[in-house]
Amino acid sequence: MTYKYPSEKIFVEALREKFAGLDLSEQKVKYVRAGYLQSARKREFQAAGERVAEKRGIKQYDANVHLGGMTLGQRQLVPYKLSTRPDIVEGDDLHYVNNPAMQQMWDDMKRTIIVGMDLAHETLEKRLGKEVTPETINGYMEAVNHTMPGAAIVQEHMVETHPGLVDDCYVKIFTGDDELADEIDPQYVININKLFDKEDQNEKLKAAIGKTTWQAVHIPTIVVRSCDGGNTSRWSAMQIGMSFIAAYNMCAGEAAVADLAFAAKHAAAIQMAEMLPARRARSPNEPGGLSFGYCADMVQTMRIKPEDPVWYTLEVVACGTMLYDQIWLGSYMSGGVGFTQYATAAYTNDVLDDFTYYGYDYALNKYGPDGTAPNDLATATDIATETTLNGMESYEDYPTLLEDHFGGSQRAGILAAASACATGIATGNAQVALSGWYMSMYVHKEGWGRLGFFGYDLQDQCGATNVCSYQGDEGECLELRGANYPNYAMNVGHQGEYAGFTGAAHAGAHDAYCCNPLVKVCFADPSLVFDFSYIRREYAKGGMRTFRPAGERSLVIPAGI
Amino acid sequence: MAYKPQYYPGSSSVAVNRRKHMSGDIEKLRTVSDDDLVAALGHRAPGADYPSTHPPLAEMGEPDCPIRQLVEPTPGAAAGDRVRYSQFTDSMYSAPSTPYFRSYYAAINHRGVDPGTLSGRQIVEARERDMEVYTKATIESEMTCPGLAGLRGCTVHGHSLRLDEDGTMFDMLQRVHLEGGNIIEDKDQVGVPIDRKVNLGKPMTEAEAKKRTTIYRTDGVRYRTEEEVLDHVHLVHHRRTMYGFRPENASETAAGTGDIKYHTV
Structure with missing residues (x-):
């Protein structure tokens, strides 16, 4: 096989770092049983726990509290290397509570809403006879960027928010109309031509967006940390309405204001995530309603490095697994400390990268360029079987790799994700990729006589029956499925991967977006706090304690702790 | 012609062993006394009566029910036993059994069992005396190597970890240890010390484990073949x-x- 990409055991370097000085292929080892003392982070936790207990008079963290007083960490506690990065962190640094970059990624999604301007402009022009020009739009953008963070406009003597606490809040504009974009003050424009300058992605996006005009609104992080995601549209719409009143010298009480408000809140508003039904009861812009297609569109690596679809795909996996496994299922749904290590397996130590590049190369050699393999079950069967067998053999040949992915659910997620991502890139079709996922699960289970936890018996054994179904209550194209799709609603280790191979299909087809061009453009904005082009780099910065998030209260609280 | 179950495809030793586990045609390799087994399980003291959750069915005056007429209660159900568990962990380094094949064995060959199958462990819940029958048959047979498999109610990640230097499966709670060539268990399933040393016999040699295993591996029977x-x-x-x-x-x-x-x- 001729390799196009470096897919030959690239996880070995990470294993050497983790298991320093040990033979990676040795099946036996002397276990030192050094407990928590072997980890700098655990020692830090132990000391911090003692300080907390002393300060408040109530016991807290104690690594010695375990079965019969035995400490956790009786085997070698190994660190984690962020995939594609040189950065090595402790596992604890990848829990979202300990990682401000992870928090900010979700905050940036949750605080975003895309609001169309055309309905409002039509109301102003046709109903009120006012003129809308690039100059008036610039005036509006100035007003809305003043007021969106929580400043007063129109009304006097109003309480306002401290600008320093909400410095991450702003509104930008984007359109498929080059003439209009050229006339808007550049500080307010998301420049599609410049940001999507590879493989004609800018032309594809502009063609999809057409002459329509949109606002990318990011309300303050500190607001969504106090309120739910449903507040984003309401906070945004109120400030948008007031800005229109100010920019177009309207009467604050005239009936047309209701039309502007309705457009901003409903008719022209695009939530990042759909509202969930009563049994799961979450507002819009909460993670359970985020479709895989939108998640894939938020990640930007496809425009940075379109020639390497695997890279983009695995950035989507990193984004999705953290959000869906660590935050959504791990905290919103399950509670407790959550499911961090289901997710970290997918974005650390270059394992998924290695397996996916292998499958990708296999497909390239057998079927030709990206997106050209036949869209059928035979392709899914072929690529997924070979990719899964290769991954299983890697676990068998490298006992330290098997030890790194010590849980079957981790291994199942990684093997199936690699299979599905490779299939998606090869075919350019997310449904065929999904079929590859299930193929991998069957191959894995039968080879080792084990798979993941109980849930894998549910969705991974029956899920194939819904691959080709497009009926709303049974299936859907994968781009529109999401964390609340019935079969996927309870199972960690899956949803981020589904988002990943949704992206894989479109990266393989060399599209400019996966599901919604507006979402793709909105998250290309370099002014966002979290950089959606480099998900794993940002996580690494969070783990290394060098990421600076928004929404901090330092300005209004005493210094120190 | 009477139907003869085929159970499983394949011609390698792994496939043959899988068919053996599923059919229940398994070889007995060792003997564990009833009291030793009860101590290792940790649910009740050896020799103690079975705690019950209801009177014997015969004393309950059950309703007239066609299902009850069709299905004979297991001994544990008839006696009113509580439901208890046994849970095995099998090393991925060629332990004889694997979670799914333990479950197939239980579901096909024993009545009244509720197998649960995960990656690192396989649990069977059943009425207590029924569970003990199942567990005893399993632990005494070729399905279990005491060095590469074990009764573990918790901390089961040893299944995928490198073996300890003596060739046995790693166990954070050290429920078993090698003593005089035999595997000795002195803690119960959840790691609580017991007042005896349960001798589980000699661990299989590497060659014997590979001969009896039901897992495909590159250093044994290659899956892709x-x-x-x-x-x-x-x-x-x-x-x-x-x-x-x-x-x-x-x-x-x-x-x-x-x-x-x-x-x-």
């Missing part, structure tokens, strides 16, 4: 997909027919 099993897997995938989509066309596209061919890559 077992074409019949892989083709069976492909067929399952095809059928589950097509019967959820267009069942009327499923047979036309089945393995080996129509335009689509499914054969091991």
Whole structure:
């Protein structure tokens, strides 16, 4: 096989770092049983726990509290290397509570809403006879960027928010109309031509967006940390309405204001995530309603490095697994400390990268360029079987790799994700990729006589029956499925991967977006706090304690702790 | 002609062993006394009566019910035993059994059992005395190597960890240890010390484990050489997909027919 990409055991370097000085292929080892003392982070936790207990008079963290007083960490506690990065962190640094970059990624999604301007402009022009020009739009953008963070406009003597606490809040504009974009003050424009300058992605996006005009609104992080995601549209719409009143010298009480408000809140508003039904009861812009297609569109690596679809795909996996496994299922749904290590397996130590590049190369050699393999079950069967067998053999040949992915659910997620991502890139079709996922699960289970936890018996054994179904209550194209799709609603280790191979299909087809061009453009904005082009780099910065998030209260609280 | 179950495809030793586990045609290799087993399980003191959750069924005056007439209660159900568990962990380094094949063995060969199958462990819940019968049969047979498998109620990640330097499966709670060539268990399933040393016998040699194992591995029987099993897997995938989509066309596209061919890559 001729390799196009470096897919030959690239996880070995990470294993050497983790298991320093040990033979990676040795099946036996002397276990030192050094407990928590072997980890700098655990020692830090132990000391911090003692300080907390002393300060408040109530016991807290104690690594010695375990079965019969035995400490956790009786085997070698190994660190984690962020995939594609040189950065090595402790596992604890990848829990979202300990990682401000992870928090900010979700905050940036949750605080975003895309609001169309055309309905409002039509109301102003046709109903009120006012003129809308690039100059008036610039005036509006100035007003809305003043007021969106929580400043007063129109009304006097109003309480306002401290600008320093909400410095991450702003509104930008984007359109498929080059003439209009050229006339808007550049500080307010998301420049599609410049940001999507590879493989004609800018032309594809502009063609999809057409002459329509949109606002990318990011309300303050500190607001969504106090309120739910449903507040984003309401906070945004109120400030948008007031800005229109100010920019177009309207009467604050005239009936047309209701039309502007309705457009901003409903008719022209695009939530990042759909509202969930009563049994799961979450507002819009909460993670359970985020479709895989939108998640894939938020990640930007496809425009940075379109020639390497695997890279983009695995950035989507990193984004999705953290959000869906660590935050959504791990905290919103399950509670407790959550499911961090289901997710970290997918974005650390270059394992998924290695397996996916292998499958990708296999497909390239057998079927030709990206997106050209036949869209059928035979392709899914072929690529997924070979990719899964290769991954299983890697676990068998490298006992330290098997030890790194010590849980079957981790291994199942990684093997199936690699299979599905490779299939998606090869075919350019997310449904065929999904079929590859299930193929991998069957191959894995039968080879080792084990798979993941109980849930894998549910969705991974029956899920194939819904691959080709497009009926709303049974299936859907994968781009529109999401964390609340019935079969996927309870199972960690899956949803981020589904988002990943949704992206894989479109990266393989060399599209400019996966599901919604507006979402793709909105998250290309370099002014966002979290950089959606480099998900794993940002996580690494969070783990290394060098990421600076928004929404901090330092300005209004005493210094120190 | 009477139906003879085939159980499982494949011709390698792994496939043969899988058929043995599923059919219950397993070899007894060692003896563990009833009291030792009860101590290792940790649910009750050896020699103590079985705690019960209801009176014996014969004393309860059960309603007239066709299902009750059809299904004879297991001894544990008839006596009113509580439901208790035994849980095994099998090393991925060629332990004789694997979670799914333990479950197949339990479900096919024992009545009143509720197997649960995960990656690192396999649990069976049943009425206490029924569970003990199942566990004793399993632990005394070729399905279990005391060095590569064990009763573990918690902390089961040893299944995928490198072996300890003496060749036994790693256990954070050190429920067993090697003593005089035998595996000695002195803690129960959840790591609580017990007042005896349960001798589980000698661990299998590496060669014997590889001969008896039901897991495919590159250092044993390579999975990708077992074409019949892989083709069976492909067929399952095809059928589950097509019967959820267009069942009327499923047979036309089945393995080996129509335009689509499914054969091991």
